[in-house]
Amino acid sequence: VASAIYIFNDIADKRYDRLHPVKRNRPIASGKVSVSTGMWLGILLSLAGVIGAYLLHFSVFIILILYIFSNALYSIKLKHIPILDVFTIASGFILRLLSGIYVLGITPTAWVVLCTFFLALFLGFAKRRTELFKSEERVVVQQRPVLTRYSIPFLDSLVNDAGLLTIVNYAMFTTLSGKNSSLIITVPIVYFAITHYKQMIVMHCKGEEPEKMILSDWKLLLSIVIWLITFLLIFYLDLELFNNVV
Numbered sequence: 245v246a247s248a249i250y251i252f253n254d255i256a257d258k259r260y261d262r263l264h265p266v267k268r269n270r271p272i273a274s275g276k277v278s279v280s281t282g283m284w285l286g287i288l289l290s291l292a293g294v295i296g297a298y299l300l301h302f303s304v305f306i307i308l309i310l311y312i313f314s315n316a317l318y319s320i321k322l323k324h325i326p327i328l329d330v331f332t333i334a335s336g337f338i339l340r341l342l343s344g345i346y347v348l349g350i351t352p353t354a355w356v357v358l359c360t361f362f363l364a365l366f367l368g369f370a371k372r373r374t375e376l377f378k379s380e381e382r383v384v385v386q387q388r389p390v391l392t393r394y395s396i397p398f399l400d401s402l403v404n405d406a407g408l409l410t411i412v413n414y415a416m417f418t419t420l421s422g423k424n425s426s427l428i429i430t431v432p433i434v435y436f437a438i439t440h441y442k443q444m445i446v447m448h449c450k451g452e453e454p455e456k457m458i459l460s461d462w463k464l465l466l467s468i469v470i471w472l473i474t475f476l477l478i479f480y481l482d483l484e485l486f487n488n489v490v
Contacts, residue, residue: 245290245297247289248286248287248293249312251272252283253315254272254273255272258273258279261273266453290312294312297343303343303346304343304346304347308339308343311339314332314336318332326393327402329390330372330402333364334364334368335361337364341360342357353422355416355417355420356417358413359410362406362413363410365402365409366407366410366438366441369402369406370403370441370445371453372391372394373394373400373451375452376394376396376399377396379391403445404442407438410434410438411434414434415428415431418430418431424478424483427478427479429474429478430475430478433467437467437471440461444457
C-alpha cells in the first residue's frame, strides 16, 4: 500500500517533479512509465494490501484504511499547508509502525510511538530545510509550493524542537517504559546521531534524501550499529547496570 501511495503521489506531482534536477528522472515524471500503467499498478497494490491486511488482522486493516485516507488528504490538500504537511508524513510512519506491531499481537508502548513520531518530524523538517535552501526563488513555487510558506530560521527552530523531543522521549523510554533501565547508556548514542544529522543539514546542506544520507554517512551508520548491538546485549542478556529504584 505504501508503494501504491508513492505511485499515486508521483502521478499527481509529475509536473512538479519534472522541474526538479533529480525527481525528473522518476519513472512517471520522465515518461518511462505511462500514467495509466502506474495507475493500474497502484490500484492492484492497494487492493492486494487491503485484502492482505484484512486477512492478517482487523486492527491492521483499520490502520491501513486510515493510512490511505490520510495520504489522500495529503495529496489533495495537506501538502500545501505548512507544518501539517510534515505532520501527515510523520503520522504515516506511525501507522506503518503500528501495523507492524499489531500484526505480531504486541501492544506498543507510548514512548516508542512518541519517539518515532518526533524522529519522523525531525527528518521531515530537515528535508524541507534542505529543499528550501537549495531552491531558487523563481522555481520554489513550481517545485513545492508549500516551501514559500516556510523560512530557514523557522525550519531551524522546528528541526531543533523535533530533534530535542526525539532525544527526550527516547531518554524517557529507557527509564519509564518498564524496560531494563540500563538502556539509558544508549541515550548518548542517539544524541550524537541526532546532532550529527543536524550538523550535516546545516553545515553541508544535506538531508533532502534522508535514506541516502543515512546509508552513505559512516558516522550515522556506525551510530546505528553501536546502538543496535548495545540495545540487544542489554535487552536479551538482561544486564543490570543501574538500580531501578528511585
